[in-house]
Amino acid sequence: MADVERREFLLFDNSSFPVTEAIKATRTNLMFTTAKERCPVISFTSAHMGEGKSTVCANMALAFAEAGFKTLVIDADMRKPTLNKYYKIKSSPGLSDILGGLVKENFIYPTKYKNLHVLPSGTIPPNPSELLTSERMSILLNELRETLDYIFIDTPPILIVTDAIALSNKVTGTVVAVRQNFSRTNLIKEAVDALNNVNGKVLGFIFNDYDIESMAYNKQYKYGKYERYGGYDKKPVKSASPVSLDDD
Ligand SMILES: Nc1ncnc2c1ncn2[C@@H]1O[C@H](COP(=O)(O)OP(=O)(O)O)[C@@H](O)[C@H]1O
Ligand SMILES: [Mg+2]
Numbered sequence: 393m394a395d396v397e398r399r400e401f402l403l404f405d406n407s408s409f410p411v412t413e414a415i416k417a418t419r420t421n422l423m424f425t426t427a428k429e430r431c432p433v434i435s436f437t438s439a440h441m442g443e444g445k446s447t448v449c450a451n452m453a454l455a456f457a458e459a460g461f462k463t464l465v466i467d468a469d470m471r472k473p474t475l476n477k478y479y480k481i482k483s484s485p486g487l488s489d490i491l492g493g494l495v496k497e498n499f500i501y502p503t504k505y506k507n508l509h510v511l512p513s514g515t516i517p518p519n520p521s522e523l524l525t526s527e528r529m530s531i532l533l534n535e536l537r538e539t540l541d542y543i544f545i546d547t548p549p550i551l552i553v554t555d556a557i558a559l560s561n562k563v564t565g566t567v568v569a570v571r572q573n574f575s576r577t578n579l580i581k582e583a584v585d586a587l588n589n590v591n592g593k594v595l596g597f598i599f600n601d602y603d604i605e606s607m608a609y610n611k612q613y614k615y616g617k618y619e620r621y622g623g624y625d626k627k628p629v630k631s632a633s634p635v636s637l638d639d640d
Pocket of ligand 1: 443600
């Protein structure tokens with residue numbers, strides 16, 4: 393599996409029309425899929441590293457916050473935390489410190505985005521899976537759910553460590569990130585089987601980083617009556633042409 397260049401970015405600001413539409417459509421789908429629950433807790437995972445779990449999780453959280461929902465995003469990838477970099481906050485104290493009883497307060501950080509708060513991963517602990525399956529984690533989620541509209545959780549890859557599986561029973565459901573020209577179907581299936589084996593609910597898949605130029609749908613818009621996205625965006629770009637936070 394190819395190594396990917398690491399860079400944290402949030403789409404949305406100045407993203408092209410197809411990209412923002414895809415994000416909004418995913419937001420709507422997630423809202424419908426979890427509509428029965430008050431403050432759904434949605435975790436993001438994938439089979440392996442580099443498939444876009446953190447990118448998708450960070451961006452979905454932002455999409456919900458921008459729609460006016462009081463949103464919290466939790467970094468439960470305690471071994472390789474990245475969410476703090478997207479929002480430019482520190483990574484500890486955070487989740488592991490709360491679950492390990494090292495701190496009394498719930499450290500939740502505001503971001504520059506309205507309605508969006510982050511609970512970073514915290515000090516890197518020796519036993520992330522144990523912490524995530526603990527009763528304390530259930531209590532914390534229930535406490536947080538009382539004051540929020542949506543909670544998103546970023547997790548490590550399913551086929552590398554058991555953390556996401558361990559957490560899957562404490563959440564409303566799990567979204568699996570799949571990346572074009574990168575994810576392998578047999579491994580995606582293995583990851584989904586692992587979630588099913590513990591009765592974790594798979595809410596759906598997010599097809600990350602697809603080349604919009606190659607999609608038949610794009611041709612239809614290009615040559616159809618809407619003429620290139622109705623003139624909103626004259627130059628179709630790759631779905632993953634994100635805007636770095638460093639650029640603003
Ligand atoms: N849609 C995308 N477009 C461009 N680059 C992306 C996209 N999604 C992820 N990446 C890149 O791939 C790297 C790995 O993504 P990340 O979200 O950290 O994966 P994971 O959390 O699954 O390990 C990121 O640092 C980013 O540079
Ligand atoms: Mg990640």
